[in-house]
Each structure stands twice: as C-alpha cells, then as structure tokens.
Amino acid sequence: MAKYLGNRPTAVPLTSADIQDGVITAADLGANSVDSSELVDGSIDTSHIGAAQVTADKTSGVIRPNAKPLFINGDMAVAQRATAATTITHAAYNTIDRWSQNFTANTMVFTAERSTTVPSGQGFGYSWKIDCTTAEASLAATSRLMLYTRLEGQDCQLLKFGTASAETITLSFWVRSNKTGTYQVNLWNSTLSAYISSTYAISSGDTWEKKVLTFVGDQNTALANTNASAIQPEFVLVGGGNYTGGTMVANTTTTYPSYVTNTRAANQGVNLADSTSNDFYITGVQLEVGEYTSSTIPPFQHESFGDNFARCQRYYQYEDGGLGNSGRSHSMAGMDMPITITRTFPVEMRAAPSVTIGSNNIRDDSDSVISPNINQVEKSSWWYGVKKTGSSNEDYGVQVSNIAFASEL
C-alpha cells in the first residue's frame, strides 16, 4: 500500500459514514480523547446508551436526581384562592398558588383564572389564563403587567451565585396568546435587586408554543441563604414608557447590573392591554440548573397533586368549610372557663403567616358570632382563645372556617 512520507492529512476528518458499527471500541480511545467538543447536539440519544451505562457518579452536579422541581406549581394545578376569573391586583396572589404579578394600571383591567386550555399531549391539566377585560391601547408610562413566581434563597444555593462557578439557568415554559410578537423575560436576583433579560417570540396566534431561555448565573453577588426571595423570573406582558427606552441587559451578563427602570421591558414588543380580545396562557413552567436547548431540555417533572399542594401550603393555607355542619369545631359542655385551642399547620409555613379572617368564622353553640381572639401565630401553629359569656354551666362551642394564612414571598 501507498505510505505517506511526511504529514498525514488532517484536513479530511472521518465522518460517521466512514465508521461502521463496532470499528471503534473503548480500547481504541485514549483518556479524554472524546469530550463535548467532539460531540454535536443530538448525536447521542437514548438509543446510543446501554442500560446502566450512565450511573450517578457519571452525572454532573447540575442534575438533581430525585429532587422536586425548583418551581412550585409550574403546572398551575393548585389554585386555593380561586379558580374562576378574578380581577388581578398588584403583588396579589389571586388564583394560581405561587404565581402573582406586578400590576399598575391607568385604565387596563385584567382577570386571571385557572384554565383547562392546555397544550395537547403534554400531560398538563391546567394553565394560567390572563385576560384583558378593559383595554389601555395607549399605555400610561407607569402601566405594567408582569407575571412572576419567587424562590427562596435557601432553595437556590445550588446555583452558586457569587462565584466563578455560578450555574447557568434554563427557563422553559409553554405559552399561548392571540397576540403574536416579542415578549421579554427578566430573571431577578432579588438579593441584589438586579436582573438580566431574554426574549421569546410568539409566532402563531392562539397556538401553544414551548419556549426555552437561558440565563447565566450572577458571578458577583451570592444569593442570601435565607427564606427570603432570591430568584424571580418575570414575564412581561405590558410595559409602559417608564419601563422602555433603555438597553435590555443581555442574558449572558455574568455580573447582574442594578435595577434600571427603563430596561425592564426594553425589548417587549407586545402590549397585551391594547385590546379586550387579548389573552395569554402559560403552563409547564420549569427551571433547570444548567444550559439546555429546546432539544435537550429535560421533560417537565409532573408531581402528584398532593405533593404539589403540600409544597404550596408552605406559602398559603386556607381553612374552609361551612359553619353549619362542618368546619373545625371544638366544644365544651357545662364549663365556665376560657378555652384555648391550638392548631398545628399541616405543613410548616415559610414564616409566621399573616391571617385573614373571613366573616362569621367563630361562633358559639347558638351560632352567634363571637370575636376571635387569635393569641399567637407561628410558622408551625397558631392558637386562639374564646371565653364564654353569659350564664354558667351552659354548653359552649366554636367553629372555625374561612381563615387564610399567607406567608408569600
């Protein structure tokens, strides 16, 4: 055979067509001879990986085996407050647990609801629908509508913010709107009150589309390791003049700059408030540690409703039940003394919650309203006391219902 004298050719690399199955075995590969730079996206799929070939010690730290999704209620299934259309207000959780909005309006009005309109074949039962019911075609400078969820800092330490190893984050979601165009998403480092941004396009009206956006980690400022908000994705739907005009902070910025108002919707191309025909749906929102593309993003982790609900209860709990025959009741007969009743939350809350008491929530045995006297609320329990009035030795009871506990971020 002909032999090369001098350099062998290097300009004509082998292609997959040149290599038959079995030609190259592990013995033919030197240590570190194949790394990610030699592999194109999609070149290795499940058909190329044998059973048990990938074990836990071969996976990188960005994979969190058996961990629950970082986002809570990303499938919009839990809606303790309301499921029907509810007028939204600023920083209020109106319908879907863990999902709220920044909202300032001149004339625009939006409602939110848990919708059964979902992307087909993806395993979702619900989406979050935002519907414009009063338009504001010409936006006031201060008008804004931005959807968000928030994560506690102690749940985000794995992102390694504040170090050179800060993880890139991938945000994925299903979205649908009649309003096509460019939408902006901001990823907040709440500890720093700073964010970087990316955009996505809804290209087909009234059609579900899956979007995948990446954000590099903030190498400059660590996330506070507390139960306060640390990471907050913010989906811009409306941004008035105060929020535009600046230069959007690129999603590759490794030192998040401090908040500047006019970048918050700088590249938002859509005003969802310009017509009462407008609506917006979102579901399947997931946050992954690491950089993924639309072809490599892991599937949405579907939790049981019970697990999802319990995770939501860390931030909101609601005791309902009719007062006539249900609710939580306690009674004592023939007693003439104060009673104190301690209740333990089924899930310890993030912090001592605020309490919203519905009307007619504590009654005596004759169904007369008495004033509640909530003695103390802690994150794990609360207790209240009632003292009988009137003649002695009569039966006495209380029923509790329609009380909400909130410790939202």
Add this chain to the structure above:
Amino acid sequence: MANNFSDAQVTISDNSLTDIATASNKTMCIGGTLTNNHTASIDVTLKKYDSSATTDFPILTTVPLPSGSALEIPKIVLQTSDKIKAQSSHASGHLTVALNLLTDIA
C-alpha cells in the same frame, strides 16, 4: 535480455490525468513518490493503464496529500504498452511524480 534500471519524473501542471511512463516491454515500477508542491492539500489519483484491456485501473483514488508531503508508490507490474498515469485535484497541478523502473524484464 539484460535488465535495466530507468526512471521517470513528471511535474503535473493541470488537473488532467497525465501519462507518467509507458512500458516499451515488460517493466516493473519498483517504487516512486507523488509529491505535493503546493501550499495546501491536494487530492491525488494514480492509475495503471492496461493496454490489453484498454482500461485505466485505479491504484490510488483522490487520496488527500497534505502540503509538503509525499505518497510512496507501491510496486506495479507493467506489460508492454501499459502506462502509469497520475492526476492532481488542483487546476495547476502542483504534483510531481517520480518513478523508479526496472525494464527489459524477460
């Protein structure tokens, strides 16, 4: 008939299939080189022309040859009127072919 040693050197300056040597009797090419004189890689082709079949048979086909390198040619048996031909992929050739021949083989 006594055997004789001979040689043939041709510098190819186009990309056509070029005759390098024609056997006047039974001959053996006992070695040789295809040398790339260009500053970039070229592809080279080497063929043996069988006069009895009036057909070119490939020996090397579009083999990449890096700049400044050479390919060593294997032994090739030639009958009378057989030829060795070479071709460069480059429009200006940049290929030098050198053959070492043993001729007049009985």
